[in-house]
Amino acid sequence: MTEKIQKAFVVYCSPAGSTRHVSHIIARKLQEMKIEVIECDLSKKFSETSIITKINRGNSNACLFVGSPVYVSHAIPPIMNFIARLPKNSQMPVVPFVTWGGVTSGIALYEMGKALVEKKMNLVGGARILSRHSMMWQMENPLGKNHPDETDDQMIQKMITGVVNKLSTRSNGSIDLSTLAYYPSNIVAEMEKMTLKKAKSLMPKRKVDEDACTECKECSTACPTDAISFTPYPEFEKNCIFCFNCVRVCPEDAIKADFSKVEKQIRDRANRFKETPPSQIFI
Ligand SMILES: Cc1cc2nc3c(=O)[nH]c(=O)nc-3n(C[C@H](O)[C@H](O)[C@H](O)COP(=O)(O)O)c2cc1C
Numbered sequence: 001m002t003e004k005i006q007k008a009f010v011v012y013c014s015p016a017g018s019t020r021h022v023s024h025i026i027a028r029k030l031q032e033m034k035i036e037v038i039e040c041d042l043s044k045k046f047s048e049t050s051i052i053t054k055i056n057r058g059n060s061n062a063c064l065f066v067g068s069p070v071y072v073s074h075a076i077p078p079i080m081n082f083i084a085r086l087p088k089n090s091q092m093p094v095v096p097f098v099t100w101g102g103v104t105s106g107i108a109l110y111e112m113g114k115a116l117v118e119k120k121m122n123l124v125g126g127a128r129i130l131s132r133h134s135m136m137w138q139m140e141n142p143l144g145k146n147h148p149d150e151t152d153d154q155m156i157q158k159m160i161t162g163v164v165n166k167l168s169t170r171s172n173g174s175i176d177l178s179t180l181a182y183y184p185s186n187i188v189a190e191m192e193k194m195t196l197k198k199a200k201s202l203m204p205k206r207k208v209d210e211d212a213c214t215e216c217k218e219c220s221t222a223c224p225t226d227a228i229s230f231t232p233y234p235e236f237e238k239n240c241i242f243c244f245n246c247v248r249v250c251p252e253d254a255i256k257a258d259f260s261k262v263e264k265q266i267r268d269r270a271n272r273f274k275e276t277p278p279s280q281i282f283i
Pocket of ligand 1: 013014018020068069070071073074099100101102103104105131132133134135241242243244
């Protein structure tokens with residue numbers, strides 16, 4: 001039996017916008033192919049529960065696309081938490097995708113694929129797309145500058161065509177999870193050890209200038225994990241993922257962080273991995 005896709009869920013979290021860009025390209029291509037698309041940005045309040053309900057209700061002839069940025073070689077917690085809440089045994093075709101900032105895409109795609117396969121979903125594709133490094137937005141020459149570009153967009157569209165076509169013509173179309181494990185086991189072991197939680201102490205510290213802060217709460221609006229409370233000035237809760245959107249959006253420049261020290265570490269790490277190709281699709 002073939003599974004012509006009639007509906008697609010495109011679920012993502014994208015603090016700095018690159019994963020959102022890729023999600024929009026996916027959604028537009030699917031719509032062009034006359035497939036109904038339900039897009040969901042997990043950083044919006046109550047979005048997770050509502051999309052899980054929709055996926056539970058409408059999962060026949062549907063496909064799920066799920067996208068995360070790579071943080072410290074991993075997929076980010078809002079995405080892994082979302083995957084953990086997905087229904088089991090749906091056999092729904094699924095395509096994980098990540099955007100990475102030119103350092104390493106690490107084990108993010110594999111981790112997502114593994115968690116989805118453990119849910120008994122049907123892994124039918126994947127993508128890793130080079131993007132501007134979201135911690136380097138103030139720098140003239142950030143890693144991943146000008147990405148995703150036109151070539152990346154075309155690659156994503158090619159993946160969508162490939163996935164949709166193979167699901168219409170073949171009974172299964174699944175790819176092997178091992179194709180997403182492109183690092184040797186010693187590097188994987190090293191990446192598994194360094195979690196985002198452990199890396200938090202190495203992140204640039206934020207300082208709130210209480211004289212400059214006007215308590216406008218724009219930092220909270222831009223926070224993808226609702227991790228800012230006010231007393232009355234911003235304080236950062238445990239569920240902060242260090243996307244630094246608060247620093248980026250503050251209209252008064254009242255939340256400061258010094259990225260000069262991490263820049264060398266980021267570039268040194270990129271030189272260590274020299275990961276190629278920049279973007280890649282798996283179908
Ligand atoms: C805390 C943090 C950690 C990151 N870790 C990595 C990494 O390990 N490898 C990498 O290539 N890029 C890394 N990046 C860059 C992002 O993966 C990249 O810019 C991504 O496209 C951001 O997605 P977004 O624009 O959807 O938020 C990191 C960015 C942040 C803020």
